[in-house]
Structure formats: structure tokens, C-alpha cells
Amino acid sequence: MKDGFKARTRIIYLIIFLTGIIMTTRLFFLQVVNSEQYKNEANKQHFSPAAKNFDRGSIFFTEKSGRVISAAVVKNAYQIYMNPKVLEDSEDAYAKLSKIVSVNKTDFMAKAAKKNDPYEVIMHKVDKDKALAVDALNIKGLEIYPESWRYYPAGKLASHVLGFVGYKGDSLVGRYGLELAYEKKLKRDLDKKPVNSFAEIFYGIKKIVAGGLENADITLTLEPTVQSMLEKKLEEILEKYKGKMSGGIIMEPSTGKIVAMSAKPDFDPNFYSEEENIGVFTNPLVESVFEMGSIAKPLTMAAAIDGGGVRPDTMYTDNGFVKYGSAIIKNYDGKARGKVDMQEVLSSSLNTGAVFAMQSIGKEKFSEYIRNYGMGNRTGIELPNEVSGKISNIIDNNRELEYATASFGQGIAVTPMEMTVALASLANGGKIVKPYLVDKITIDGFRDKKTQPEVIRQVISKEASEDISRMLVKVVDGALLGGKYKMENYTVAAKTGTAQYMEAGSKNYSEEEYLHTFFGYVPAFEAKFIVFLFVAKPQGVLYASHTLTEPFMDITKFLLNYYEVPPDR
Known part of the structure; x- marks a missing residue:
């Protein structure tokens, strides 16, 4: 037993001894034999753009077929740069270089004159063939170096969702969106990354212990063809009605999967630095709240x-x-209909009928439903800076008037995403679902973490959702612009909303500025x-039925055709 212990001890000492020999030899080669080589490399790196090295995971859209296409990638090329300190003949260098790439001579000579400057960029994003041709000139003081940058192949498509990569100090980091x-x-x-062989040993150990970087790529739920179609419609709405902004969301109501979402005006993330108004980077679908108006009536009903x-x-x-003290709530047209049913409340969008429906369950119960619809809470979608709706009027206030106005979407303000999730409960059997944009995250190129649909709660019964769906189908078939947009083979449930903006610096509502909203789902059952x-502050048209019905129906018909949804009537 003693002999075995001694043998093991000798083996351990031998391993330690051999490791020491290897390390000493390695140090000798690094510090003595190859010291000049490494010194030159270090000097070259000091005057080169090595610090600009950049890599990043990719983001993908998902086509209807399941095929993915690039939404955000890293693009690689070369830059040409000059070291004026060692450039000997600038005229000759320019003459040779200009035969390969187009360079402004005045700028080139001005940079060449900076003899105390070791690094001047001549050109960015040069393709490989031209870069190698420049390198083959073998001009001292003229160098090429690989460079990488974030590139968005689809330009403006889904720019509010994607955001962009920009500088924060000296580092390139995500600056908005996903x-x-x-x-x-x-x-x-x-x-x-390790800078020498010894650091590499400890770097490897640290990476194992800490779990290392995830090296993730992200695949989105956004369908690029649908996204493109939605953006085209939103652009048309904005241009036609000279609105301040427009926006839209297309979602699967049963799962919360976002098929498309966009707001206009938008931006091209490839050229974000050219935007004069940085406010365009804010995503109003999750970062802004609005009083939504009459599309809240189906929720109340x-x-x-x-x-x-x-x-x-x-x-x-x-x-x-309806009178509340000195306050008077009127229908949009000020007219009385006499004795009518709840269907007529939705068909004619009667404010007084929404108040009646709210009163039928009492303000406390109504307030509970509003909160259970998710209003006043963030939806949890993956986008940054999401805000929650403002519903304090019916939480911290006991005035009957506040509950009455909330019943038809006035006095409470929510995000478009918040509203879409709430309205989806009418279409999916009464469930509040968590919306999501990320289909899966792929780690290290092979491990997929797929998003699973999540039901948050049941807010209304399936029977109630079917009742409200039948009522909203009747709105489209008969009341919406006189039934002009009734679809022969499909049931469509929908409702419009026209909400007044508050006047700036006042507690009064404007008679000139409106938010137009429209929601619908198909097939209805x-x-x-x-x-x-939605479109904010459209010009020349008072009601949402005249601004948004046609775009909604165009989008609906496109979806039914594109996804080959079978008729339901």
C-alpha cells in the first residue's frame, strides 16, 4: 500500500515538473526568440483599427412556410487606412490607389499631410476583391483591415421592433428594440478573448465555471410578407389623412403570437444616425398610452x-x-334612440348604452374586469421600455363620472399592445394571453429555447365571448358603413373607435384632434x-369608420387569402 502511494506521488511530481518545463520553454519563445515579431505585431495593432472588431448574433424573420430570412446580421468587408507617418510618396500612392477605388484626391492629400497621425481612414466597407488588390500594391503606409458592422437587409421593415446597434462610448451595443x-x-x-497561452488556460477555466457566453441567435414570429403589407397600409393611412402617426398589430388571439406590428413614421436602422428626430426611435405600440374611445365598448359589454x-x-x-351632477355625457351625435337593446348600443356606438352596461354590474365589479383585462399592467412582451396603462381614474377615485366615461374608453389610457391583448380575449374564449415576438433563441448554433404560448388568466367565460362575437359580427354585417363591407364567406367581428385628445395644458377635450382606432378578428368564432x-390626429375626416375600415378589410382579406383560411359561412 505504501509502495502504491509513493508511485502515485512520483507521477504527480513528474507531471508538475514537465508542466514547468513546457511553460518555461513557451515563455522563452514568447519573450526572447519571437520577441521582435510580437513587438511588431503589437505596434501594428496599436495603429490599426483592431479595437473595432465586432461580432453579434443574428436576428431572423419567419416566413409562413417556416423558412427563416435575415432581419439583422453582421456584414464583413474591409477598410483602407493610411499611416501618414510612414507614407513616403503620397502622389504615387494616390495614383495607384485611385485605379482600384474611387478616392477624393483633396481628402487623400489632406490626410497624408498629417505626419504625426498614425491612423487615417481612407475608405470603409470595401469588398474583398478590391481590398486584396489594394493590399497587393504593397505601398508602405497604406493598409487594409477587416471590419464588421450591423446590417439590416430589409431596411425599415420592423424597425421599431428590431431597434438598432449603435455606439455607447467606444462599444457597439443594442440601442432600442430587441x-x-x-x-x-x-x-x-x-x-x-485571451491574449496569450497562459491567459487562455485561465480564460477557458473561467468560461467553464461561469457557463460562458450564450452566443445566441434570435428567430422572431414576425412574418415578413405580412409585416411588409401592414407597413404599406400604415404608410398609406398616414399619407392620405396627414396624421401624426399610425400603427398596427396583427396577432394570433389564441396564442399571443405577433405576426406583424409596426408604427409610422419609422426609420432605417442602417442609417439611424441620419435621423434628426430621435423621438422616431420610440415604439408607440408599447411605450405610449392613448385614450382608445369606443373600441372599449365591447370590453364593457x-x-x-x-x-x-x-x-x-x-x-x-x-x-x-346621461347627467352626473353638472357633467353631461352625450352620444356622439347627441341624438336619442328611445328604447333599444344592447346590440344597438354596439351597432350605433352609444355612449349612454355603455354607461348602462357598466352600471348593470356596478362600478367595483366593472373596475375588477378592467384590471383583469390587463389594463394598467405591462403585457410582458419582450420589447424594452414597455409602459403600463393609466387607469387610476377607476382605481383611486370613487366618482361615478369616472367609471361612466371609462365604459366608453375615455379617461383611461392604455398602450396599443395592452388594448390588443384585452380585445383578443373576446376572440379566444375569454382568455388573456401573453404576447410574444420571439419564436426561439438558438444558443451556440444548436440548442433551441422555444417560446411556449402562455395563458395569464380567464377574464370572461367562453359563452360571454361567443355572445360578444355574435354582436360584433352584426356590427360589421349591418351597421358598419351600412353593411358595405360584409364578407359573403367569412364572419368578421369588428368595432371602430373615435377618441378626443385632451387640449394641451387643459382638462378639456379637443373638438379638432382625434385618435381613430379599429379592431377586428376573423373568422369570428x-x-x-x-x-x-390606429391613426393619430388625422385631418379632414371625423370618424374612424371612414379612415380605417377599408385598410382593415384589405388586411383581413390578405390574411385570409395568404394563409388559405377556409370560409366559415
């Missing part, structure tokens, strides 16, 4: 039906107005898609 939200996953930490306050055929007397649209 580029920011997933910075730690997309980042490739080139700066921390569904709550009242689910809470047992009304049925679709419940009657009430519409006098055209087995909904594949919910579509939400």
Missing part, C-alpha cells in the same frame, strides 16, 4: 354579459345623454387573427 432587450444574448464579447348584468337583447331607454389599427 437589439437592446437581448443585448446580453446577442453580444459576442471579443474584447475578453362583455364584462356586463359575463357578470350577469345584461344580455344581448336587454333593453334600456336611450335619452341621448374560430379567430386566426386579431388586427388592431
